Amino acid sequence: MRRIALTGGIATGKSTILRRLQRHGIPVIDADVLARDAVAPGTPAAAAIRARFGDTLFTPDGRLDRKALGGMIFQDEAARAALERIVHPEVYARIAAWFAALPAHTRFAVADIPLLFETGHETDFDAVIVAACSPEVQIERVRARDGLSEEAARQRLAAQWPIAEKVRRADFVILTDGPAAATGAEVDALVGTLSA
DSSP: OEEEEEEOOTTSSHHHHHHHHHHTTOOEEEHHHHHHHHTSTTSHHHHHHHHHHOGGGBOTTSOBOHHHHHHHHTTOHHHHHHHHHHHHHHHHHHHHHHHHHSOTTOOEEEEEOTTTTTTTOGGGSSEEEEEEOOHHHHHHHHHHHHOOOHHHHHHHHHTSOOHHHHHHHOSEEEEOSSOHHHHHHHHHHHHHHHHO
């Protein structure tokens, strides 16, 4: 089985690509979902976050306050690095377990990992797909999706590698600036290539 990673940047269309892959019956997993599970109340990662950052990042019912967390880590590089040291090893362990549990006849499966290159894990995979669009489109999408100011949207983009650098390192690139149908056609073609 080929282990494929899908990456890109914030609001570059990775979720759209994942949904299209699922329509083809391709097994997919989303690292963002795994990260949320990893920091659920009662987990070792949640305890480590509380020990490192205190109670201010948690809601009264013990859940991680993602909005407060985002406000902090996108303004404080040291805090972001500390959080990543807690969460990323758990996420990658869960991804490895997921691949290992897939049926032996699976031709390929895809893990969506937004910070793949930033964490230095690209060599864990047989190929890397990058979802790419212009930074201007990213900012528009982030602002519309998350209700952020332009400055806050730019902070989030600045916390990740530039898309151009990720494209340079990619095995495959799917452009998502255009209409959804065009992105879907690119995904369909890529599925054909990876299935050959």
